[in-house]
Structure formats: structure tokens, C-alpha cells
Amino acid sequence: MPARIRKIRHDENTRQKIQVAQILNRLNALILGQIDMPPHAVTAALGLLKKALPDLQSVEISGEIQKTYVARMPAKVTGIDEWQKNYVTPRTMTKQ
Numbered sequence: 001m002p003a004r005i006r007k008i009r010h011d012e013n014t015r016q017k018i019q020v021a022q023i024l025n026r027l028n029a030l031i032l033g034q035i036d037m038p039p040h041a042v043t044a045a046l047g048l049l050k051k052a053l054p055d056l057q058s059v060e061i062s063g064e065i066q067k068t069y070v071a072r073m074p075a076k077v078t079g080i081d082e083w084q085k086n087y088v089t090p091r092t093m094t095k096q
Contacts, residue, residue: 020052 010018023045029035030042037045077083 016052020049023048023052 026035026037027042027045027049030037074086077086
């Protein structure tokens with residue numbers, strides 16, 4: 001196979017992500033029982049993860065959320081006759 005003409009160059013951020021992924025894969029394999037690691041290697045891997053990944057923190061958001069609603073109301077009706085004229089559907093006469 002010929003050598004690559006265009007070599008892949010990863011920036012520092014991509015290299016760090018690849019290294020973190022490798023550490024996570026190794027620890028995952030340890031948890032699943034696929035590999036064995038001595039205790040000092042596990043401690044070193046956890047130390048590297050603490051340097052590379054930020055710790056998760058609980059965040060409390062305080063404040064008041066206000067929502068505004070618009071209600072479209074029908075015009076005020078003064079009597080039942082006016083209401084029936086506006087809102088009751090007329091009945092059609094049927095032959096019997």
C-alpha cells in the first residue's frame with residue numbers, strides 16, 4: 001500500500017479528546033471484567049480524567065419565570081336573545 005500523500009494532522013484539542021476516549025475505554029473494559037489493571041494504574045487513569053474532564057456540579061437556578069398569555073374573549077352580551085343570535089346555529093326544518 002502506498003504511503004499517504006496527505007497526512008492527517010490533529011490539533012491539540014482533538015488529540016486530547018482521543019486520549020480521554022482511550023482512558024474511558026480502558027476503564028470501561030476494567031469495569032466489564034475484560035481486562036485487569038493494578039490499583040495504581042486505576043488511580044493514574046482517574047487522575048488523568050480529572051485533569052481532562054470537568055467535574056459535574058449541581059447548579060441551582062433561582063428566579064421567577066413570568067409567562068404572558070393573551071385570551072381572546074367574545075364581546076360582552078347583554079341578554080340571552082343577543083347571545084342566541086350570535087352563537088346558536090340555526091336549525092334547519094326537515095320534512096316529516
